[in-house]
Amino acid sequence: MVQVRQSTIIDAPVDEVWRILRDFNGHDRWHPAVGRSEIDHGDPVDAIGAIRHFWLADGSELREQLLSLSDADRSFTYCLLEAPIPLMDYVATVRLRPVTDGSRTFWEWSSRFNPPASRREELVGLVTRDIYQAGFVAIKRRFGRTAPAPRAPALPAGRPQRFDPEPAIARPVPAQTGSVPTRAIVVERYGGPEVLRLQAIDLPPPAPGEVRLRHTVIGVNFIDIYCRTGYFDLLKPPGIPGMEAAGLIEAVGPGVEGFAVGDRVAYACPPVGAYCERRNMAPDLLVHLSDDIPDEIAAAGLLKGVTASLLLHDVHRLVPGSVVLIHAAAGGVGQLLVQWARHLGATVIATVSTADKARIAERHGAHHVILYSQEDFAAAVMRITEGRGADVVFDAVGNDTFGASLAALAIRGHLVSFGQASGPVGDWDIGRFASKSLTVSRPNYGHYTDTPERLRPHVERFFRALREGIVRVDAPTRFSLSEAAEAHRLLETRQTTGSLVLVV
């Protein structure tokens, strides 16, 4: 009998880690080695005796049975029933404990089993590294320890730290009658830009309730980088990234209403899968493009435009006379926020990192531009507002700016934290917000755009703003689909301004 015992500390509260780990069928959503998992007989995932049947990326199949689970102890024990490798009598326990003096989590993963003597070292190594340690890394990454971590907004930034799990093998797509060949950027495993590779795939005909789109222009967004690195789990390898595109409807499946072959459409929503020539999708969140909106502008601006619209109308209803602080003001969303907030009658204070970007922010209408690399922006805001502070701060930078953004707010100010390009903001004691009666929001794009009813007003408002010249989307920087990796590299340098698109 050998014993393997591995443990780590996760930078997150124990209940958050437990919520992920206690789902006995959820390991395919976080463990890099697990491709797909299901519970036999449809048992509840926390039923003692439940059996999870799962497949590794290489196609091998395993079955494991839950032997005990305790929410009080935050632990569970399971055994292996079937596996392609001789981990005989394998029984394992996952145990979590709170680290009370830091809001962190102690996680121990241990097991005993009887390997054949000849394979003892190999199997102990496999369990230790490929199962336990790889799981630790994946969960740490989910809680932001290995998130893309540029040091500051719009500064040339460190590339996201990379983690290379066991390479996942794409399951071959069986050729189907009526399927069409197409090309797509496939992420075989989480990693750097080099994991973005062009592949030929077979696309089946649209299912009932789906349409087939032929993309013309595909938007590239920072969220695609988070998907590629695994920081967001919107994409599970092997998978196709991308949340935004414009194109034509090429085929319509049974039961679809309101869309016909030849319609010009665009979208900016999950599920991921936009980096391809063609895709099938439900048309619920597709929007028709009128003739005066070119594909390139739709693909470059829709996701950012909807973001700006929901930030300025749903998350914080901007009123004339407000003082607004906008970080990363030369970026894609930043440019739109500056123009739109000014149109709505706000005094716009923008922060940028370079003199070139300052000119862009000024050109888009910022009343004041702060080079935060040369000046403490919270102090500058107080000087500009004669000690009053900003009514609202739009902050997609996260870790580097969160604290000073709070300091830059007026009494009863509102911090809208809608991104974390420099890393997660960490734990804050909300009691401190009482010193200025502050409000903090952390909106999630998907929660404002996941139904046609929620999405449509923002799309219409954005297109109207484009037509009326309230906002302008500069011509994007163009790449071909096969150059997706180049586009990501450039976006990650944080030296870009405006939008990037892939042209099909």
Add this chain to the structure above:
Amino acid sequence: MPKVYISSVIDAPAAEVWKVVRDFNGLPGWTPFVAESRIEQNASSSQVGCIRNFVLKDGGRIRERLLALSDYDLSCTYAILESPMGVEDYVASLSLTPVTDGNRTFAEWKAEFECPPEREPALIRQIGTGVFQAAFDALKQRFRR
């Protein structure tokens, strides 16, 4: 029954930390609040059943009996026999677990006891913050890498 639970991560291998905390007579050497300690009746400090008799820096005297000591689990359990705190049936255990990722130590200290209900919050705070956390802070300081 009130319960106290405090845990921490110490930047040293568990075996190193255990060397310090396993000595049931060793509180003056590593905690900030114990002035002197002796084991009654010349018993060994690793003998289950032995009694440590120690004086706090604030002058209070406490007697505690060792109920269990495991060099395998890196844990010890003890009960209070006499103290100025006014607790009954007080049993506490201190245990260490290796954190293999980084060769650190996860340290836990918990206690259960009985007391009048109105004194619960103050005692939980006193024991949790004033004793266990203060001792862990001292260990963290001692093993600072």
